[in-house]
Amino acid sequence: MTNAMIIFWQSVDLMNAGVIGSTGRVLTMELPDGSTKEIQEPEPIHTFACWKGMGFSVKKGEHAIARFPIWKGSEKVVKDEAGNDTDEKSLTMFRKEACFFTAAQVEPIADRKPGDRPRRRRAPVNPPMVPDLPIPAPAAGYGSWLS
Secondary structure, three states, X not given: OOHHHHHHHHHHHHHHOOOOOEEXXXXXXXXXXXXXXXXXXXXXXXXXXXXXXXXXXXXXXXXXXXEEEEEEEEEEEEEOXXXXXXXXXXXXXXXXXXXXXXXXXXEEOOOOOOOOOOOOOOOOOOOOOOOOOOEEOOOOOXXXXXX
16 A cells, blocks of 8 residues: 555544544545445645645644554665675665644745745655545555445
8 A cells, every 4th residue: 555545544534533624525436346435535634744845844832633654665775795885776665653734734934935946855745636536445454434
């Protein structure tokens, strides 16, 4: 399961528990038996680093609305038999707990002007969902509200 899927299903669970709100858009989900189900789209949540990359900072005193594990990668340079570095890199994936914040918990970074690019560009952890596309059913352990 990708980070985007993990974050989406966790945000659906948070929305159904009343922790976060909905965007007001309705998404159509295709179930494994071929039937469809319409669900409300939850409001987006992002990590601290993702908000920073988009030009926002978390307001002072705000606490994460959710903490759950997502995938993180680490690259290492592969060494040959003699112990010398090679041009190859190996990627190791592991789960790491991340903190998530809503748009109500962040504010634009003050020293930035409109149109300024962030120092480090990062893609959003969970890109906006497209309401017209079918959404796959959650894997075991996610989207418990379906049962």
